[in-house]
Amino acid sequence: MTQSSNKILLGIGIFAILLALPILADMFGQPALTSLATRVLIYGIAAASLNFILGFGGMVSFGHAAFFGIGGYVVGILYHHYASGEPIFGLIPGTNQLLITLPAAILVSGIFAAIIGALSLRTSGVQFIMITLAFAQMLFFLFVSLKAYGGDDGLIIRRTNELPGLNMRDKQTIYYVCLVIAALFFALLYRLVNSPFGYVIAGLRQSEQRMAAVGLHAYRYKLVAFVISGMGAGLAGALMANFMRFASPDMLHWTKSGELMVMVILGGVGTVFGPLIGAASFIVLETVLASWTEYWQLGLGFVLLFVVLYTQGGIQALLKHAFGGRS
Amino acid sequence: MSTPILEVDHLHKRFGGLTATDDVCLTVEDGEIHALIGPNGAGKTTLISQLFGELVHDEGTILLEGRAIDALPTPERVARGLARTFQITCLLPDYTALQNVWIACQIRRGHSFRFFANVHGQKDLQAEAYEFLDRVGLADRAGELVANIAHGERKQLELAIALAMRPRLLLLDEPMAGLGHVESQQMVELLHSLKGQFAMLLVEHDMEAVFALADRISVLVYGRIIATGSADEIRSNPEVRSAYLGEGDELC
Amino acid sequence: MTLFLEQVLNGLQFGVMLFLMAAGLTLIFGIMGIINLAHGAIYMIGAYAGTYVAMETGVYYAGIPAALAAAALTGAAMEFLVVRRLYKRDHLDQVLATFALILISNQVITLIFGRQPLFVAMPEALSGSVELLPGVFYPSYRLAIIAVGLLVALGLYLIINRTRIGMLVRAGSTNRDMVRALGVDIRMLYTVVFGLGALLAGLAGYMAGPILAVQVGMGEQILITTFVVVVIGGVGSIRGAFFASIIIGVFDTMLRAYLPGLLRQVMVGPEADALGAGLSSMGIYLLMALVLLVRPKGLFPAHS
Numbered sequence: 073m074t075q076s077s078n079k080i081l082l083g084i085g086i087f088a089i090l091l092a093l094p095i096l097a098d099m100f101g102q103p104a105l106t107s108l109a110t111r112v113l114i115y116g117i118a119a120a121s122l123n124f125i126l127g128f129g130g131m132v133s134f135g136h137a138a139f140f141g142i143g144g145y146v147v148g149i150l151y152h153h154y155a156s157g158e159p160i161f162g163l164i165p166g167t168n169q170l171l172i173t174l175p176a177a178i179l180v181s182g183i184f185a186a187i188i189g190a191l192s193l194r195t196s197g198v199q200f201i202m203i204t205l206a207f208a209q210m211l212f213f214l215f216v217s218l219k220a221y222g223g224d225d226g227l228i229i230r231r232t233n234e235l236p237g238l239n240m241r242d243k244q245t246i247y248y249v250c251l252v253i254a255a256l257f258f259a260l261l262y263r264l265v266n267s268p269f270g271y272v273i274a275g276l277r278q279s280e281q282r283m284a285a286v287g288l289h290a291y292r293y294k295l296v297a298f299v300i301s302g303m304g305a306g307l308a309g310a311l312m313a314n315f316m317r318f319a320s321p322d323m324l325h326w327t328k329s330g331e332l333m334v335m336v337i338l339g340g341v342g343t344v345f346g347p348l349i350g351a352a353s354f355i356v357l358e359t360v361l362a363s364w365t366e367y368w369q370l371g372l373g374f375v376l377l378f379v380v381l382y383t384q385g386g387i388q389a390l391l392k393h394a395f396g397g398r399s
Numbered sequence: 400m401s402t403p404i405l406e407v408d409h410l411h412k413r414f415g416g417l418t419a420t421d422d423v424c425l426t427v428e429d430g431e432i433h434a435l436i437g438p439n440g441a442g443k444t445t446l447i448s449q450l451f452g453e454l455v456h457d458e459g460t461i462l463l464e465g466r467a468i469d470a471l472p473t474p475e476r477v478a479r480g481l482a483r484t485f486q487i488t489c490l491l492p493d494y495t496a497l498q499n500v501w502i503a504c505q506i507r508r509g510h511s512f513r514f515f516a517n518v519h520g521q522k523d524l525q526a527e528a529y530e531f532l533d534r535v536g537l538a539d540r541a542g543e544l545v546a547n548i549a550h551g552e553r554k555q556l557e558l559a560i561a562l563a564m565r566p567r568l569l570l571l572d573e574p575m576a577g578l579g580h581v582e583s584q585q586m587v588e589l590l591h592s593l594k595g596q597f598a599m600l601l602v603e604h605d606m607e608a609v610f611a612l613a614d615r616i617s618v619l620v621y622g623r624i625i626a627t628g629s630a631d632e633i634r635s636n637p638e639v640r641s642a643y644l645g646e647g648d649e650l651c
Numbered sequence: 652m653t654l655f656l657e658q659v660l661n662g663l664q665f666g667v668m669l670f671l672m673a674a675g676l677t678l679i680f681g682i683m684g685i686i687n688l689a690h691g692a693i694y695m696i697g698a699y700a701g702t703y704v705a706m707e708t709g710v711y712y713a714g715i716p717a718a719l720a721a722a723a724l725t726g727a728a729m730e731f732l733v734v735r736r737l738y739k740r741d742h743l744d745q746v747l748a749t750f751a752l753i754l755i756s757n758q759v760i761t762l763i764f765g766r767q768p769l770f771v772a773m774p775e776a777l778s779g780s781v782e783l784l785p786g787v788f789y790p791s792y793r794l795a796i797i798a799v800g801l802l803v804a805l806g807l808y809l810i811i812n813r814t815r816i817g818m819l820v821r822a823g824s825t826n827r828d829m830v831r832a833l834g835v836d837i838r839m840l841y842t843v844v845f846g847l848g849a850l851l852a853g854l855a856g857y858m859a860g861p862i863l864a865v866q867v868g869m870g871e872q873i874l875i876t877t878f879v880v881v882v883i884g885g886v887g888s889i890r891g892a893f894f895a896s897i898i899i900g901v902f903d904t905m906l907r908a909y910l911p912g913l914l915r916q917v918m919v920g921p922e923a924d925a926l927g928a929g930l931s932s933m934g935i936y937l938l939m940a941l942v943l944l945v946r947p948k949g950l951f952p953a954h955s
Contacts, residue, residue, distance in 0.1 A: 191940050194947040195943065195948075197742065202879075202881065205878060216929055217925050219926070223925055264515075268510050272506070272511045274493070281453070284472075284477075286506050287474045326875065333746065337747055369757065370758035373752070374751070374755065
């Protein structure tokens with residue numbers, strides 16, 4: 073009983089810190105911290121979405137950056153058409169309203185996830201990993217080839233999307249918007265994981281044969297999980313495009329997929345909040361290492377190798393171990 | 400003459416040059432326990448896998464309650480009332496015994512596309528799952544992770560999960576495998592108490608159990624059924640005796 | 652017409668390079684059950700080692716043993732230090748550990764050689780063209796690559812189908828556990844398979860040098876294309892890898908050669924080119940999607 077009330081206290085504590093962060097950052101003369109934290113929140117959403125199918129569902133998707141990038145481009149393309157006044161395909165008008173672009177990003181990435189998932193989930197294991205990677209790379213090439221939307225150079229979004237009543241040019245406001253969305257997202261994710269659907273997905277990871285033997289059609293459930301996961305990544309991508317005021321094919325590059333997986337494993341596969349810790353760890357690590365040397369990826373490689381080979385359960389498990397045994 | 404619950408007609412399965420299932424014909428009547436015995440390597444588990452849909456047969460028909468199920472994948476066959484236990488237990492290792500049964504109940508009830516209900520609040524499902532555990536004698540191990548329960552208990556859990564599906568026909572693949580004498584007797588008693596509630600196709604090596612439980616026995620050797628009949632008929636069948644000579648299994 | 656023949660040959664040449672990569676990769680997947688992202692890194696290291704030696708000595712052919720040796724050494728080091736610990740791990744761990752190896756290799760190469768691409772000259776004897784048909788000329792070097800590739804394919808075919816080791820390889824890709832249960836020294840088999848894959852990758856990397864630039868990141872690009880080949884061909888199947896490589900090599904080359912031209916009929920110049928390039932790049936993936944719809948296990952799956 074005290075275990076879970078400890079956890080709740082910890083959660084409230086962390087949330088309080090997150091709430092106060094921009095103010096604290098200003099106080100200590102580190103306004104860049106707010107930007108860092110915003111990126112952590114956004115990547116946390118993306119990594120947690122991936123973790124749902126990867127950590128809980130056992131589906132190793134190496135192409136999740138595709139949905140991240142699609143979310144970003146939905147925002148970018150809608151803004152582009154808003155700025156130019158011409159509707160997309162002559163039909164759909166552009167917009168700069170966050171309340172429209174976010175759901176649009178979620179919807180579009182969901183559709184792509186449905187198509188890619190429908191094909192990829194016909195396979196499993198090593199094949200599945202390669203196929204998801206290949207499809208993501210295909211979309212990368214697609215966006216590189218769209219000169220109208222920046223091509224290789226990416227698409228600049230002059231102004232962050234608007235939210236009625238808020239000044240979205242203020243970095244702190246953006247941070248709080250992301251914080252609120254992240255809080256909602258994680259609350260929903262928590263419910264999902266503990267729902268009958270979540271139960272089934274976790275069951276599929278443990279033994280597909282057993283699940284078939286109790287009458288479950290694995291494919292449908294995995295596909296729905298894949299789509300949900302894609303939508304989450306799309307949401308994160310849309311937020312990122314707003315934050316960076318930029319969408320580029322790099323968001324879909326396979327190395328971005330790799331980064332998301334690194335965040336998942338750093339934080340602890342198969343836990344709800346682990347990916348948030350993983351995102352934080354990764355971004356902090358990246359920032360610190362990059363300030364020492366331009367060859368920071370070398371350091372990242374070694375850290376990753378160490379974590380994979382010598383720790384079970386990433387940082388969350390290490391912390392648990394350090395602060396008081398297994399639950 | 401009522402339709403047998405299971406009818407297998409001229410089933411064939413080949414793996415390259417090896418014929419694993421050779422023209423197998425078999426019926427199981429409603430409510431009966433039909434045992435399938437045979438030396439190691441005879442193809443008993445292969446047959447079970449084909450009946451359950453995990454392996455696709457090359458020739459022949461499988462009829463469940465008179466309807467062909469050949470084209471149906473495993474989950475469909477389960478929906479039609481088929482269930483199985485596994486010789487090498489196939490359980491969800493990260494879940495508790497209770498959760499393993501619970502998920503079977505949940506799936507049977509068709510609840511699984513619900514995204515926001517809290518699984519822990521579903522007390523009626525939990526109670527139902529608990530009942531099945533109790534039925535097989537595992538009530539006191541309900542909260543244990545599968546990784547922590549003993550082999551014999553895992554076999555019992557397999558049975559509990561199968562019961563939770565309320566099958567019409569249960570395929571039991573060596574439920575006694577790896578059990579000690581006392582545990583085997585308990586399992587026999589358990590199966591005996593379930594007799595008549597549904598039909599069973601029981602694959603077993605333990606002859607004591609087979610003779611105690613079976614209404615009819617079929618003998619499978621090199622993928623082929625060489626005899627079917629009552630316990631006495633099988634015991635006195637010369638072909639069966641010679642098939643078992645040197646196997647170390649006693650018939651009497 | 653001559654352009655068409657030239658493009659077909661280019662496609663064949665690309666296909667043969669893909670085969671060198673795909674053969675090793677598909678065996679490693681099929682027999683060892685390992686997904687090794689660092690296979691592309693070995694390709695890159697072979698290219699760099701061979702090119703360096705060729706540049707220092709001025710002799711192209713000196714680069715070949717260097718490339719093979721570097722690839723073999725790298726492969727051995729990888730296997731011993733990292734891959735060995737991954738046999739029993741799940742796919743996620745394998746992906747991430749080998750991804751880490753890519754990061755490390757790329758940075759080490761950058762440290763040693765810098766970020767500028769290296770260029771190696773073709774050997775004198777092969778720098779001209781051969782007249783295949785009256786009036787039809789084709790670069791000798793590319794023909795040489797095709798020849799080497801086909802020879803390797805023949806060699807692999809003979810090894811796999813005519814030797815004892817080959818029999819073990821075939822058995823291992825259909826049923827890994829069975830081979831282990833039969834008491835075969837699986838470690839030796841793994842070492843042979845991994846080593847062979849590394850050698851082929853190193854050779855491919857060095858041969859590619861004069862045609863493509865030798866630069867960091869070259870491995871990843873061809874790796875992903877190799878994945879497509881393996882998926883289409885069927886995991887664990889060398890035969891599948893061969894046919895899929897050729898199909899993809901030719902398909903990709905033809906698409907890149909002719910699609911921009913087709914698009915320019917309906918669109919303006921630079922936009923058509925960019926779209927043409929992009930759609931051509933997407934072509935093989937769409938092909939893969941098509942194959943998956945019809946045959947989820949690939950064209951020639953090794954497992955029954």
